Amino acid sequence: MDWNRLNQYFLRLPELNFSLDVSRVPFSDEFLSEHESQIQKAFDDMEALEAGAIANPDENRQVGHYWLRNAELAPDAETAESIRETLKAIHEFSHKVHDGSISGQGGKFENLLVIGIGGSALGPQFVAAALGNPTGDALVPHFFDNTDPAGMDLTLSTLAGKLDRTLAVVISKSGGTPETRNGMLEAEHAWKNAGLDFAKHAVAVTGEGSKLDKHAESAGWLARFPMWDWVGGRTSETGPVGLLPAALQGIDIDGILSGAAAMDEATRVRETLRNPAALLALMWLHETGGKGEKDMVVLPYKDRLSLFSKYLQQLVMESLGKEKDLEGNVVHQGIAVYGNKGSTDQHAYVQQLRDGVPNFFAVFIQVLQARAGSDSIEVDEKVTSGDFLHGFYLGTREALSDNGRASISMTIDDVTPSYVGMLIALFERAVGFYASLVGINAYHQPGVEAGKKAAASVLDVQRKVADRLADQTGTWKSVADLADELGLAGKEEWIYKILEQLSVNRPDIEQDSAPSSPAESSFRHS
Numbered sequence: 001m002d003w004n005r006l007n008q009y010f011l012r013l014p015e016l017n018f019s020l021d022v023s024r025v026p027f028s029d030e031f032l033s034e035h036e037s038q039i040q041k042a043f044d045d046m047e048a049l050e051a052g053a054i055a056n057p058d059e060n061r062q063v064g065h066y067w068l069r070n071a072e073l074a075p076d077a078e079t080a081e082s083i084r085e086t087l088k089a090i091h092e093f094s095h096k097v098h099d100g101s102i103s104g105q106g107g108k109f110e111n112l113l114v115i116g117i118g119g120s121a122l123g124p125q126f127v128a129a130a131l132g133n134p135t136g137d138a139l140v141p142h143f144f145d146n147t148d149p150a151g152m153d154l155t156l157s158t159l160a161g162k163l164d165r166t167l168a169v170v171i172s173k174s175g176g177t178p179e180t181r182n183g184m185l186e187a188e189h190a191w192k193n194a195g196l197d198f199a200k201h202a203v204a205v206t207g208e209g210s211k212l213d214k215h216a217e218s219a220g221w222l223a224r225f226p227m228w229d230w231v232g233g234r235t236s237e238t239g240p241v242g243l244l245p246a247a248l249q250g251i252d253i254d255g256i257l258s259g260a261a262a263m264d265e266a267t268r269v270r271e272t273l274r275n276p277a278a279l280l281a282l283m284w285l286h287e288t289g290g291k292g293e294k295d296m297v298v299l300p301y302k303d304r305l306s307l308f309s310k311y312l313q314q315l316v317m318e319s320l321g322k323e324k325d326l327e328g329n330v331v332h333q334g335i336a337v338y339g340n341k342g343s344t345d346q347h348a349y350v351q352q353l354r355d356g357v358p359n360f361f362a363v364f365i366q367v368l369q370a371r372a373g374s375d376s377i378e379v380d381e382k383v384t385s386g387d388f389l390h391g392f393y394l395g396t397r398e399a400l401s402d403n404g405r406a407s408i409s410m411t412i413d414d415v416t417p418s419y420v421g422m423l424i425a426l427f428e429r430a431v432g433f434y435a436s437l438v439g440i441n442a443y444h445q446p447g448v449e450a451g452k453k454a455a456a457s458v459l460d461v462q463r464k465v466a467d468r469l470a471d472q473t474g475t476w477k478s479v480a481d482l483a484d485e486l487g488l489a490g491k492e493e494w495i496y497k498i499l500e501q502l503s504v505n506r507p508d509i510e511q512d513s514a515p516s517s518p519a520e521s522s523f524r525h526s
Ligand SMILES: O=P(O)(O)OC[C@H]1O[C@H](O)[C@H](O)[C@@H](O)[C@@H]1O
Pocket: 117, 118, 119, 120, 171, 172, 173, 174, 175, 176, 177, 180, 233, 234, 318, 445, 448
């Protein structure tokens, strides 16, 4: 690649020891000048958002995640005070847990069970993996992030005999998400079965007055931490959602906050070529045509960052994947995100990236420090494992460029709390800028509701079908009969799938042996 172009489009932020290289995206100078007024408008939008505008018009909400790492910025004194007080409370609570002045029925807490989903799990999971240290964590984190009973059993099996020293942190902004509620109920049941009082081991992070908040209050849980209306789930990592589990784990949360604050500062600069979030958003615009034409493949060359792409999947796709723009036009926006880590992924899908359908751009994250300490063996003459990792990063990037595949690279020194904060803040702001560039609301998620509503209807049909079979115990019924008798014409497929599932999981519901098709199947209650 062109050394001059690299020097032209290599943004180094010396005060952050962070750099962004967009030289391998084939944009022209004209592209930048053509979009300058749009990016200036995005800066205006962001300024208004940070000043407390209703940046999420559909939900009539402010968007305040940037205030979390700089309370001074909050639009009113009460909000600022609440942020400071909460941070103080997180520190105090975790100190007390660490020194044993708050403990479980079996003694000092040693394990942490985080129960949450989506924005209430992905950030804590990413940070736990990036910054934790299983042999040195103050509390070792475990997660329930689904309503999969087998998954929960697996997690509980690793905590067998230790629940009396395990602190459960139930996280839900709305306080009504079914998966999280189910996880909480399953956990309460497990603690009870172990002869323990769940309330003495539980903490909630949730919106004031939510179902979860009320439940935690009336059951007398150890503590409750707020989840403010103006923080979205996918941008909540620097609020109590992310900070409480991290602090309990023993991670330096002030480091995360200061890294995020420093990146916020750097991405407020209105000079496009000096602003990494603006450059990132413009590169996304260039590569996707502003229409999601290409996917973003995130490839950190460091195991500790392997959950970052999963975290970004929600941040980017739930923010940008929208049917309508702010004016109500149908636009079907979005950028798909996937990736895991290099060089591992070279042995999985990089073949397609290099040679196959050119429908992506890559974002490489290079971490300079190979390992703690400098003691590395030579795995080949004069080269270490870390040199290989670095070589694979440069090699893959080169191979992609050679075949006309664009890539962006960012470089950090090491995976530290501060850099994790920076990465989160950088992508949060790039998402905000990109949303302005394409004219969408990044802060709502209307599409998520459809699946939730349909699931509720499925469970309603399940109750009716199971009751109907129970009313006629012993009688074999076909799907068509049940649909007809229950007035559920058109729902035959659901009825079949529901009964197929129930017959495996409930001893009182049976499916006839080996039917050749759903229509020929029959079921009975016995
Ligand atoms: O924190 P909760 O209210 O439980 O929400 C958890 C998740 O639920 C939904 O799926 C939303 O689309 C996500 O944005 C949110 O993070």
